[in-house]
Amino acid sequence: MELGLLYSGGKDSTLAALLLEDFYDVTLLTAHFGVSDDWKHARETADAAGFDFERLECDPDVAREAADRIREDGFPRNGIQLVHTHALEQLADRSFDAIADGTRRDDRVPTVSRAQAQSLEDRHDVDYIAPLSGFGRSAVDALVEARLDVTVGPSEEIDRADYEAELRSIIAAEDGPEAIAECFPDHHQTYVTDVR
Amino acid sequence: MELGLLYSGGKDSTLAALLLEDFYDVTLLTAHFGVSDDWKHARETADAAGFDFERLECDPDVAREAADRIREDGFPRNGIQLVHTHALEQLADRSFDAIADGTRRDDRVPTVSRAQAQSLEDRHDVDYIAPLSGFGRSAVDALVEARLDVTVGPSEEIDRADYEAELRSIIAAEDGPEAIAECFPDHHQTYVTDVR
Numbered sequence: 001m002e003l004g005l006l007y008s009g010g011k012d013s014t015l016a017a018l019l020l021e022d023f024y025d026v027t028l029l030t031a032h033f034g035v036s037d038d039w040k041h042a043r044e045t046a047d048a049a050g051f052d053f054e055r056l057e058c059d060p061d062v063a064r065e066a067a068d069r070i071r072e073d074g075f076p077r078n079g080i081q082l083v084h085t086h087a088l089e090q091l092a093d094r095s096f097d098a099i100a101d102g103t104r105r106d107d108r109v110p111t112v113s114r115a116q117a118q119s120l121e122d123r124h125d126v127d128y129i130a131p132l133s134g135f136g137r138s139a140v141d142a143l144v145e146a147r148l149d150v151t152v153g154p155s156e157e158i159d160r161a162d163y164e165a166e167l168r169s170i171i172a173a174e175d176g177p178e179a180i181a182e183c184f185p186d187h188h189q190t191y192v193t194d195v196r
Numbered sequence: 197m198e199l200g201l202l203y204s205g206g207k208d209s210t211l212a213a214l215l216l217e218d219f220y221d222v223t224l225l226t227a228h229f230g231v232s233d234d235w236k237h238a239r240e241t242a243d244a245a246g247f248d249f250e251r252l253e254c255d256p257d258v259a260r261e262a263a264d265r266i267r268e269d270g271f272p273r274n275g276i277q278l279v280h281t282h283a284l285e286q287l288a289d290r291s292f293d294a295i296a297d298g299t300r301r302d303d304r305v306p307t308v309s310r311a312q313a314q315s316l317e318d319r320h321d322v323d324y325i326a327p328l329s330g331f332g333r334s335a336v337d338a339l340v341e342a343r344l345d346v347t348v349g350p351s352e353e354i355d356r357a358d359y360e361a362e363l364r365s366i367i368a369a370e371d372g373p374e375a376i377a378e379c380f381p382d383h384h385q386t387y388v389t390d391v392r
Contacts, residue, residue: 001338019215019327023339098335105310105329114301121332130330131215133301136313139294139323142197143219 003129004029004096006056006087008162009042011144012132013102014192017051018147019131024098029056031087033063035166041191042161049195056094062086066163067170070183076164077109083163084110092124100129106137149194154186162189199325200225200292202252202283204358205238207340208328209298210388213247214343215327220294225252227283229259231362237387238357245391252290258282262359263366266379272360273305279359280306288320296325302333345390350382358385 003024007013013028020026030042032055039055046053062083070079084101091099099120103112112120117128132140144150168180199220203209209224216222226238228251235251242249262275269275280297287295295316299308308316313324328336340346364376 001342018218022214022218023342097338103330105313117301117332121334127332127335127338129332129335131327132330134299134326134329136317136323136325138317139325142293142323146197146219 001025001097002027002095003098003100004054004091004094006031006084006091006099006101007042007046007053008102009045009192010102010162011148011150011190011192012104012140014045014049014148014195015140015143016100016102016131017049018195020100020129021051027052027054027096029054029091029094030161031056031058031083031090031163033058033083033166034060035063036169038161038165040161045192048193056087056090058083058087058090063163063166063170067167067174070167071171071175071179074183076167076184079167080163081110083167084112085116087163088112088120088128092120092126092128096126098127098129100131102132103130104132104137104140105135144190147196148192149196150190150192152188152190154188164189197221197293198223198291199294199296200250200287200290202227202280202287202295202297203238203242203249204298205241205388206298206358207344207346207386207388208300208336210241210245210344210391211336211339212296212298212327213245214391216296216325217247223248223250223292225250225287225290226357227252227254227279227286227359229254229279229362230256231259232365234357234361236357241388244389252283252286254279254283254286259359259362259366263363263370266363267367267371267375270379272363272380275363276359277306279363280308281312283359284308284316284324288316288322288324292322294323294325296327298328299326300328300333300336301331340386343392344388345392346386346388348384348386350384360385 007028203224266275
C-alpha cells in the first residue's frame with residue numbers, strides 16, 4: 001500500500017515515518033508554496049533516513065492568506081492550521097492509498113479532529129492516519145532519544161521545512177525581519193540529522 | 197524500554213503490538229478477573245505472534261460490578277468501559293516504562309480521553325500509548341488484511357479473551373445463558389490465529 005506522509009524534516013514527522021514504514025510504502029512529501037527553497041532541508045533528512053521524497057506543490061495564495069492571518073492575530077496558530085489543512089487536501093488529491101501527518105496527542109496546532117479526518121477520507125476515498133496521535137509528549141521524547149539524531153536551536157537558526165519557514169519569509173518581505181519576532185513566540189525547534 | 201500492552205487476542209490489540217514492537221520490548225497482558233480461563237486463548241495468539249505474555253490479575257468485584265451494570269443497562273457499553281479503566285490502572289501499577297492498549301479512532305467503547313491519558317501518566321509516572329488511535333476503520337481493516345490471519349464469527353462462538361468472555365460468564369451464572377443475548381447485541385468478533 002502506498003502512503004504519502006506530510007513531512008517537515010522535524011522529529012514528529014520523522015517518527016511518524018518510522019512507525020509506518022513496516023506497513024506501507026512510505027513517500028515523504030514536503031509542502032512548497034513557491035516562496036523559498038526550505039523544502040530542500042526536508043529532502044536532506046528524508047535522504048538520510050532512507051525514504052522516497054517528493055515536493056507537494058501548494059497554493060501560494062493560501063500561504064499569503066495564512067501570513068496575513070498571523071500578522072493580524074499576532075500569533076501563528078490559526079495561520080499554521082490554515083496551511084496544514086490546505087496541504088492535507090493537496091496530499092489527499094494525489095493517488096496514495098493512505099495519507100498521514102505527524103500530529104501528536106498533545107499538539108495544540110495543527111490539529112485534525114475525528115470529524116475532519118472522516119471528511120477527508122470520505123471526500124477523497126483515502127485513509128488518513130495520524131500515527132503519533134496516541135503518543136503523549138513524554139513518549140515522543142523517549143522515542144526521539146532512542147531513534148533520532150537531532151539538532152536543537154532557536155527557530156530562526158534551524159534550517160527546516162515546516163510551514164513556518166515560508167510564512168516567515170512572506171512576513172519578513174511585507175513588514176521587515178523584525179516583524180517575525182512579534183508574531184512567532186521565541187521557541188526552539190528540532191531538525192533531524194539522522195535516524196538510528 | 198519495556199512496554200505492557202493490554203491484550204485480548206483480537207485484531208486491534210494484535211495490530212497495536214505489531215506497531216510498537218520495533219520501538220519497545222513488548223509484553224502482552226490479558227486481564228483476568230478470576231471468572232473463567234478465557235485468558236488462555238489470548239496466550240495462544242501471543243505465542244503464535246511471538247510475544248511475551250502475562251496474565252494481568254484484576255479485581256473480581258469490578259467484574260461483578262460491570263456485569264451488574266450491563267444487566268441494568270441492557271447493553272454492554274458502560275460495563276466494558278468500567279473494566280477497561282480498571283485493567284489500565286492495574287497495568288499502570290506494574291513496572292513498565294510505557295503501557296498501551298488497542299483503542300482505535302472510531303471506537304465507541306472502550307475510550308480513553310486525552311485527559312484520562314494524562315491523568316494515568318501523571319499518577320503512575322508511565323507513558324500511556326494508544327497506537328491505533330490515529331487509524332480509522334478502513335485503515336485498520338487494510339492492515340488486518342495485510343498482516344493477520346483471523347477467524348471471524350458470532351461472539352458466542354469465538355474463543356477469545358476480551359472482557360466480554362468473563363462478563364458473559366458472570367451474567368449467565370446469575371440469570372441463565374439466555375440473558376446474554378438480551379444484553380449483548382448480536383455481533384461478530386475476530387480471533388487472530390497468526391501474524392504474517
